[in-house]
Amino acid sequence: MKLYEYVIRRLILAVFVLLSVSIIVFWLLRGPLPPETALAPYITPKMGPLEKLQLARTLGVATASCPSFSAFTSRAAGCIVPLYQQYFSWLWTALHGNFGYTFLPGLAGTGTTTWQVFSGRFGYTAELAIGGSVLTILIALPLGILSATHNNKVPDHLSRLFALLGYSVPIFVLGYLFQLVFGLYITVPLNGHALGLLPISGPLTTNCAICVANPGTVHSYTGAPLFDGLLSGNPAYFWDSLVALFLPAFTLAVTTIAALTRVLRSSMLEALRQDYVLLARSKGLRERVVIYRHALRNALLPAVTIAGLIVATLFGGVVLIEIVFAWPGIGAAAVSASLNFDVNFLELYILVTALILVVTNLFVDIIYAKLDPRIRY
Amino acid sequence: MDIEEQKRRRSELRYVLHLLRRNPLVLLGSALAIGSVLLALVSPLLVPANAWKISNFEIQNCWNNSLFNWHIANIATCPAGKVYPLGTDFYGRDLWSMIVVSLPTDLTIAFEIVGAAFIIGVTLGAVAAYAGGIIDEGVLRVTDIFFAFPVLSFAIVLATVVERTFFWLTVAVLVIWWPTYVRLSRSQILGEKEKPYVEALRAMGAGRIRIIFRHLIPNSIYPVLVQATLDVGGVILTFAGLMFLGFSPLPQIPELGNLVNIGISKSSFVTAPWVVIFPGLAILLIALGFNLLGDGIRDILDPRLRR
Numbered sequence: 001m002k003l004y005e006y007v008i009r010r011l012i013l014a015v016f017v018l019l020s021v022s023i024i025v026f027w028l029l030r031g032p033l034p035p036e037t038a039l040a041p042y043i044t045p046k047m048g049p050l051e052k053l054q055l056a057r058t059l060g061v062a063t064a065s066c067p068s069f070s071a072f073t074s075r076a077a078g079c080i081v082p083l084y085q086q087y088f089s090w091l092w093t094a095l096h097g098n099f100g101y102t103f104l105p106g107l108a109g110t111g112t113t114t115w116q117v118f119s120g121r122f123g124y125t126a127e128l129a130i131g132g133s134v135l136t137i138l139i140a141l142p143l144g145i146l147s148a149t150h151n152n153k154v155p156d157h158l159s160r161l162f163a164l165l166g167y168s169v170p171i172f173v174l175g176y177l178f179q180l181v182f183g184l185y186i187t188v189p190l191n192g193h194a195l196g197l198l199p200i201s202g203p204l205t206t207n208c209a210i211c212v213a214n215p216g217t218v219h220s221y222t223g224a225p226l227f228d229g230l231l232s233g234n235p236a237y238f239w240d241s242l243v244a245l246f247l248p249a250f251t252l253a254v255t256t257i258a259a260l261t262r263v264l265r266s267s268m269l270e271a272l273r274q275d276y277v278l279l280a281r282s283k284g285l286r287e288r289v290v291i292y293r294h295a296l297r298n299a300l301l302p303a304v305t306i307a308g309l310i311v312a313t314l315f316g317g318v319v320l321i322e323i324v325f326a327w328p329g330i331g332a333a334a335v336s337a338s339l340n341f342d343v344n345f346l347e348l349y350i351l352v353t354a355l356i357l358v359v360t361n362l363f364v365d366i367i368y369a370k371l372d373p374r375i376r377y
Numbered sequence: 378m379d380i381e382e383q384k385r386r387r388s389e390l391r392y393v394l395h396l397l398r399r400n401p402l403v404l405l406g407s408a409l410a411i412g413s414v415l416l417a418l419v420s421p422l423l424v425p426a427n428a429w430k431i432s433n434f435e436i437q438n439c440w441n442n443s444l445f446n447w448h449i450a451n452i453a454t455c456p457a458g459k460v461y462p463l464g465t466d467f468y469g470r471d472l473w474s475m476i477v478v479s480l481p482t483d484l485t486i487a488f489e490i491v492g493a494a495f496i497i498g499v500t501l502g503a504v505a506a507y508a509g510g511i512i513d514e515g516v517l518r519v520t521d522i523f524f525a526f527p528v529l530s531f532a533i534v535l536a537t538v539v540e541r542t543f544f545w546l547t548v549a550v551l552v553i554w555w556p557t558y559v560r561l562s563r564s565q566i567l568g569e570k571e572k573p574y575v576e577a578l579r580a581m582g583a584g585r586i587r588i589i590f591r592h593l594i595p596n597s598i599y600p601v602l603v604q605a606t607l608d609v610g611g612v613i614l615t616f617a618g619l620m621f622l623g624f625s626p627l628p629q630i631p632e633l634g635n636l637v638n639i640g641i642s643k644s645s646f647v648t649a650p651w652v653v654i655f656p657g658l659a660i661l662l663i664a665l666g667f668n669l670l671g672d673g674i675r676d677i678l679d680p681r682l683r684r
Contacts, residue, residue, distance in 0.1 A: 013521065020522040025534060032538045161402070164672060168610055168664035172621050173637055173657025176646055184647065316527040320618050334530065335622050338537040346534050354525040361524075 003369055010365065014358045021354045022094075022347070026087050029343040035061060035080055036073050037341050041101035044109060060089045094347075103342035104333060114344045118330060118352070123223025124203055125329030127241075128321065129314045131226075131249030136256045136310065143257070144264025148299075149291060151269060159261060166258030171317055175251040175324035182247060183208070199244045201326035204237075211243050212236040248325040252317050256310045260303060267302040271295040301372055308361040315353050396677045403677075406669025410609075413663045417480035424474045464651045466636065467643035468629055472652065476659045478631040483663070486543060487612040490551045495605050498558020499598070503589050505559070506566035516563075520556035528553050528615055536624045543626060550616055554608070561604055565597035599678055606671030610664030617660050633660050 030038065036052075038061050043052065049069035056062035062072045066079040093100075099114040107117060147159040183200035188209035195209040203225050205211065221231045226245060229238030271277065272295050280290045319331035326332075330349055337345040397403055416423075463472040505516035523531075528550075535549035569575070570593060578588050617634030623642075625635040633656045640652030 013518075016518070017521050017525050021525050024522065028534060028538055157402075164402075164665060164668050165661075168614070168661055168668050170614055170617055170621075170634075170637070170657050170660045170664075172618060173653060173660070176641070176650075176653050177657075180646070180650055312524075312527050316529040319529050319533065320621065323622060331530075334533055338533045339623060341537060343537075346537060350526065350530060350534055353527055353530050357525050357527065 003366070006369070007362075007366060010362050014362060017358055018351070018354060022091065022351055023087065025347055025350045026090060027083060029346060030086060031083060033341060033343065034073065035075060037343060040341065041103040041108060041344060060086060090347075094351075099348045100344040102337075102345055103340060104336055104345060105340055108340075114342075114348050117333065117345065118348050120223060121328055121330045121333055122352075123227075124225075124327055125318055125322070125331060127203070127224035127226050127245060128248055128252060128318055128327060128329060129311075131245045132252035132256065132314050132318075133310065135249050135253040136260055139253070140257045140260035140264060143261045144268060144303075145291065145296065147261065147265040148268030148272060156265075159265070163258040163261045166254045169254060171251055171254055172320040172324050174254060175248070175321060178247050178251055179324075198247050200247065203244055203327060204241055205244055208243065212240045248321050248327055251324070252314060252321045255317060256313050259306060259310065259313065263306050264299060264303050268295060268299040271299040274298070301368065304364060304368055304371065307364045308357065311360045312357055315356065393677055397673065400673050400677075402669050403673030406666050406671075406673060409662055409666025410670050411666075413480060413666060414484060416477060417484045420477045420481055423477050463655045464649070466652045467639050470631075472636075472655055475631045475636055476633070476656055479633045479636060479656070479659075480663075482543070482632050483613055483616065483660075486547050486616055487609050489547055490554055490612045490616070491605050491608050493551050494555040494558050494608075495601065497555045499562045499594060499601060501555075502559040502562030503566045503594050506563040507570055507585065507589050507593065513563075516559060520559050523553060523556040526553060529618055532615065532619050533622070533624075536619060541624065541626045546616070546619065546624060546626070550612065550619065554612065557608075558601060558604070562594075562597070562601050565600060566593050569593050569597040600675075603671050603675045603678065606667055606674060608671075609667040610671075613660060613664050613667075633657075 035056075038059060039052065039055055042055055042059070047055070053062060053066065053069040053072060056069070056072055057064060057066070061081055063079060063081055066072050066076070071079050097115060099118075102108070102112050102114045102117045104117060143159045143162070147156045150156050179200040182198040183196035186197045187194040188197055189195075190209050195207065197209055199205040199208040199211060216234050216236055218225075218228050218232045218234050218237050221228055225241035226238065229235070229241055272291075274295075277290060277295055280294045281287075285294075315331075318329065319335060321327065322329045322332035323335060330352075334346060334349045336342075337349070397407075461471045461473065463476070466472050466475060501516055505513040531553045532549050535552060536546060539545035539549055566589075575588060575592065578592060583592075613633075617632070617637070620632050620634030621638045621641075623638060625632060625638065628635075628639070636656035637653050640646060640649065640656070644652055646653055
């Protein structure tokens with residue numbers, strides 16, 4: 001099989017997976033919940049039962065023959081449109097980019113669409129996830145190499161203990177601990193006030209010692225303050241959001257640093273044992289060249305494969321981190337959507353996270369095939 | 378099995394035990410894991426019956442300040458002292474007792490999730506690998522679908538619809554947890570079923586069920602068991618995370634993640650950090666115990682890493 005045939009096969013599979021995900025989530029959220037949950041974002045206090053019934057009909061939840069709203073809420077026979085029909089009409093509107101109105105607290109009844117809320121918040125989550133990934137690579141790469149080259153010595157044991165601690169620590173508690181230490185205990189005097197070293201909540205705050213007081217004007221290009229500041233050519237704003245990003249991104253990265261370090265260590269150990277490393281050493285190459293030019297390049301291959309896992313971990317962990325650091329991203333909104341039964345938002349949220357995960361895994365496999373010429377599909 | 382084989386196996390076991398004993402991290406891990414299970418088992422004996430009751434008098438005493446009006450909100454949290462070794466939470470309950478009471482809940486839920494995921498995953502994976510063809514393809518595609526969900530995100534969606542009881546929340550985490558075991562066990566069995574002894578068994582007329590459950594699974598179970606040990610920590614973290622997000626059945630229920638939630642949402646984290654830190658430390662120690670144990674066993678069972 002050629003590479004492009006493999007890619008086409010995988011693309012078809014990805015579409016199948018996403019459709020299944022949407023079916024499962026739709027069935028889970030619309031099946032067990034009471035039928036009027038679907039109407040909640042559209043109902044205004046003034047509406048009478050007749051208008052509500054009319055609304056349910058326009059939304060495609062109640063059948064035209066349904067006699068009354070109370071019959072609809074009590075799931076009378078022949079009153080509710082079968083779930084699979086609801087699904088197809090939902091899919092049709094969703095494919096047109098219409099995910100209905102939102103029912104999030106504070107936004108219910110304001111006519112805000114789910115897509116508006118989601119796209120407004122997505123930049124923040126993306127910024128956090130990207131920040132977490134960058135920190136993961138920056139920290140895990142040297143740790144993994146160190147741990148492999150000093151196999152079974154003190155650095156190896158330390159990095160191993162650190163990795164296992166990273167796996168085991170509840171990141172929500174760690175986040176609060178960091179807030180306490182960097183925002184409260186470590187203070188820097190500024191203009192006679194003792195300010196915390198780092199900002200502890202929100203994506204942009206000036207309530208910290210090393211932040212910039214006046215961010216100035218910024219255009220919203222991406223929705224993520226870090227990139228907006230950069231694209232608008234506003235270094236103060238960029239620095240401010242970078243400082244605010246550090247603590248949440250580092251807390252988020254703790255688990256993935258552990259995972260990547262372990263994988264890098266074992267693949268690096270495997271690579272250092274190969275004949276070509278022996279040859280490189282016997283040629284008289286410097287140890288640095290042997291490690292970075294010969295061993296590391298081959299050891300990176302298995303590490304690439306866990307990129308999908310890292311993205312999954314980041315998107316799972318981001319929910320907790322957004323709650324802890326008051327980050328206005330999609331994860332925090334999903335929790336509040338779940339507690340408020342905002343099914344429209346949850347459907348969109350799960351679909352997009354699944355899409356990101358599927359696309360990442362697809363890219364990882366293609367990159368893997370490109371990097372390793374031995375792999376044939 | 379002849380005597381030679383038995384001897385070989387016994388010396389192998391002794392060697393493994395020797396390696397276990399030599400590795401201090403594994404010893405620490407097993408101490409933490411076994412210790413937490415033992416503490417959970419004896420927790421009804423350790424916690425006094427009145428630990429649940431809010432004793433105003435003692436709280437008043439613990440502040441040791443007659444001027445302080447403890448009737449107003451957020452006073453029930455006492456710092457650590459003689460009466461309360463780890464302080465009290467928002468409801469005025471002894472935090473140490475609450476952590477000890479939560480241990481059986483958390484550990485039982487973690488063992489239930491991992492155990493059920495293990496049984497479902499190993500069975501499905503083994504059947505898929507042995508049968509091959511359309512069954513294999515079908516099982517793989519179903520796991521593909523579940524791998525497209527981040528664990529916590531899907532658990533949040535499930536928690537929206539299920540009844541808020543520990544049983545249904547356990548099911549919510551289980552639903553997302555089993556596919557890992559299917560993949561792992563499938564890949565193990567795929568390697569195992571090509572071995573000559575399986576061919577011999579088939580020639581002797583052994584049935585498919587017998588081959589799968591009596592021979593293939595027992596011969597390839599160890600890596601899956603190691604994964605299960607490692608997963609106990611992960612499940613405890615995930616479940617505690619779900620509880621922390623506010624999906625607990627009752628606001629006061631003693632569960633480690635919910636205790637953290639109480640420390641955050643009810644009382645001030647800045648003035649009473651112990652309500653957050655000590656339950657978090659308990660989660661860390663339990664998860665660390667099982668992770669160290671699983672990691673050590675994996676290294677010992679892996680012949681390439683044996684040194």
